Amino acid sequence: MPPVKKRTYTRLRAGFIAWLFMLPLVAINLLVILGPSIASVYYSLTDWDGLGAAKFIGLQNYQRMVGDSEFQQALLHNIIWTVIFLTVPIAMGLLGAFLLSQITRFQMFFRVVYFIPYMVASVVNASIWQDLLNPDRGLGGALAKIGIPFLKDIYFFGDQRYALGAVAFVDNWHFWGFLVVLFLAAMQAVDTTLYEAARIDGANRWQQFYNVTLPGIRPTLVFMVLMILIWSLVVFDYIFIITQGGPGGATEVVSTLLYKNAFSRNDAGYAAAMGLSMTFISAIVVGGYFYLRRKGWDI
Known part of the structure; x- marks a missing residue:
């Protein structure tokens, strides 16, 4: 066999073997991702209770969503x-990572301590904070007993004024340590000679952080901003565990409203339309990111 044909045959054979090994994974993905995705598109165009036959109604579910005040509120x-998670945890993560990058002793210990809440199951984290923020047996009651009553009788998860912020606080408590570890790893990959040059030019620590650290970790930072945007659109676990969207819809998000429509109100077709609308918004976010990259934006 001529050398050129032999190389071509070897390359094709290697590609065939690679695809042969990948075939089970591809089949599983088609089964559990592509199949349900196509089904969701179809059911979003139907009036379906989740059990019986689905009645095709076209775009009526989407038209209903446009005028649904409950959906708009969610x-x-x-x-x-x-907005909360694009600011608070990212700022805390950057600050924590920068402070940790300035020390050498016990750095691994602090990494583990910050990361532990992220590793704990969300049900456990939520239960802990439900007890801690309980106005009677939590921190408020304990402080009131020693003469500090400012948290007494404040129902963080039961008051419409505080509920959404309180649940976001709990979710942020578990999440920001993950960002600390991630940003710290990115900071440690920044060329140290850049810091030396900045110090020679008279830059203080803040100027070094702004002009050296942030540009150096920009790919990681932008990636996490993109992921937080997507995660925030589909947030579910902490809200559902702690408040189930209450009180009075004060913490209702699209995911919890979708769940209620699908499993409590037997309106699975409308729930499918809600899910696809959030998928569409997520696709716009991701598409916008890649569009800016293609246009030469340094992100």
């Missing part, structure tokens, strides 16, 4: 949640 809460 989407507003998703936007508020997104």
Whole structure:
């Protein structure tokens, strides 16, 4: 066999073997991802209770969503949640990582301590904070007993004024340590000679952080911003565990509203339309990111 044909045959054979090994994974993905995705598109165009036959109604579910004040309120809460998590945990993560990068002793210990809440199951974290923020047997009651009553009788998860912020606080408590570890790893990959050059030029620590650290970790930072945008659109676990969207819809987000429509109100077709609408918004976010990259934005 000529050398060129032999190389081509070897390359094709290697590719065939690689795809042969990948075939089970591809089949599983088609079964558990592509199949349900196509089914969701179909059911979003139907009037379906989740059990019986589905009646095709076209785009009526989407038209209904446009005028649904409950959906609009839930989407507003998703936007508020997104703003919170694009600012507070990222700022805390950057600050924590920068402070840790300045020390050498016990750095691994602090990494583990910060990361532990992220490793604990969300049900456990939520239960802990439900007890801690209980106005009677939690921190408020304990402080009131020693003459500090400012948290007494404040129902953080039961008051419409505080509920969304309180649940976001609990979720942030478990999440920001993950960002600390991630940003710290990115900071340690920044070329140390850049810091030396900045110090020679008279830059203080803040100027070094702004002009050297942030540009050095920009790919990691941008990636996490993108992921937080997507995660905030589909947030579910902490809200559902702690408040189930209450009190009075004060913490209702699209995911919890979707769950109620699908499993409590037997309106699975409308729930499918809600889910696809959030998928569409997520696709716009991701598409916008890649569009900016393609246009030459340094992100």
